[in-house]
Amino acid sequence: MIIDIHGHLSPPEAARRFPMPPSLTDVDGMIADREAAGIDLTIIGSPVGAGAMMRVPGMDNYAQPRDRLRAFHDWMAGVFARFPEQLRGYVYVNPFGDDDHFEGVRETLADPHFVGLIVNSSVQGRFLDSPDADSFFAFADEIGRPVLVHPPAEPAGGAAVTDFRFVEQIVRHADMGTGLAMIAFAGWLEKYPDLKVIGSTGGGAIASLVERLDAAARPRPWGAAGTPPQGSAGPAGPPAGGRPDAPARPAAPGASVRRMYVDTAVSSQAHLKLNAEVLGPEHLLFGTDSPPLPRRLPDLLRAVEQLPLDEDGRRAVLGGNAVRLFGLDRTAATALVSPPTAERSSHV
Template identity: 20%
Template sequence: MTTDTSSAAPCACGNHAGQRAIDIHAHFYPKEYLDAVAAHGEAAGAHFVDLKGTQALKVGPLFTGPIADRFIDLDMRLEDMQQSGVSSQLLSLTQPMVYWADERLADHLSAVFNDALAAAHQKAPEQLFGFATLPMQFPDRAIAEAKRVAQIPGIKGVYLGTAINDTNLSDRSFWPVYAVLEELGLPIFLHPLKVVGMTDRLSEYFLANILGNPFDTAIAAAHLIFSGVLDAFPKLQIALPHGGGALPFLLGRISHGWSVRPECVHLETDPRAYASRFYYDTITHDEKALAYLIEQVGVDRVLLGSDYCFDMGLEQPRKAVETLDVLNDAEKSQILGLNAKELLKM
């Protein structure tokens, strides 16, 4: 049953108060997943840490916490959605994901999380949907889980790291997974996990997130372009977080490198042309940056995102779109929800 949030004060959402807002970037730590990590993860290096009464999770260099109740409790989430004017969320797991686990545990944790997505959708079928987690370090297992979740109501795509442990997404071992995802019509939403530089030059001042996340997204996108993944799977849809990270602002440099460097001549098409193959969320923290992103890739490639409920996210994600003067009302409606509705077949 959907939680009654009628007592919550609605968001002041301007001229688009009636527009369905679909947030594609919202994180979820179901209790079932956390319990499974606690029960089976210790031997694989997963450790829970107490942060003044709230748990955090550490796996190698990845540290996630505090994992506040709002990440777990769906009733609290639905209330927050009411407050922010978000109609629907696409729930996704984030670090440490399941890539640190052995084959059996990774497969188990993926299934536990994905089944929790199904339960969340059953609880609020018009509001909560999910991006499934796959044990990508074991491609055969990932393929089997992708085929399973494609039959589960409410699952609208899959969530992958910008790298799988230390392996780039261009690696040929992942191509059979991409083939299946393309065939199943399951879009991919990427998110940084173990980012470049996080254990050395970006280890201070939260720079692994502030700088490392957008850099790692650009690295992943470049690998997908130059490796031929996007050419080999022309119907595969991929969304990039945090406004595409550094990618939109480096398109000119990437294009120039392609035109002069022998390492890049194998690509027949200017890599700038591939920018519109990706989708991008709205989390740029700067209206000029968001306007530039839209100018570079087109309004039809941009989707609403919040990064719920991390402090690096947006508490009022609609505001970034509704206050952007370069957009007309129809374009704002596209970004708020119509683009996601079309992409995810909602």
């Protein structure tokens, strides 16, 4: 079974409001392309909820009311009802949302077609090392669903870049790697050991940052008796942000990185190979980021086939890891063959 854990679709209403590639509203075309490529299941989601992935004056993706997000996820549920064997979904989450927002997420998750959460690597310039993200990580740990971390529409530092092509290809990539590094450095995976974090677009540069993260956590050579100055991190270092309710920063955050997962939606074979070497094939998940990216699906499958892995490793990357991580071995036998209403009632 081949599973693509990183795809996107948008409702026609959103295409009328915001600029976006036509492929994002072509549900039938997406399904046909995947059938032709031999992809059995795709997990789709929106990193902006019902918002916009392009810069739109006056649009604040993080100020979407609960009813607007409910309507968006209801549209997704309708698409799943049309293609119950080919699609699953992520619920959009603002990691700095209030209790009402999280209650809306919980309601949406009552539909078993939604198998994970999608969250931005930064929010209006704030990364998820902030203690204010504790409610989100506690929630994700409680419900036990994987979290796909995705670059935001407006990545940190993006406002200083005038060429949107550079924002799309470079700044979002940097935001992704920095966002995962901040999650590891903050100690969230130590505080919530059952968290399942997935870095989209290959996790940015996270595989190349493991040693640097560990170096950042070590005591500096200056300071009394070799201890780090006040406010810096070291073994059993201070909580992130200096707040007592925040997790203590780990002595070796690189170990947290090695517990993360990344997808294969990358631009080069060298990047894909580095992820396989550093994180291991058991932490790679096949993903395409298509739509909207106009990638040839056979080429992306071939890139996984060309990794220096044995047959078991390739099978794991192409689908086995996703089956295990998302619990698809438990839901496939029931959710894929039951009508949506029966699935919802049986799940509850």
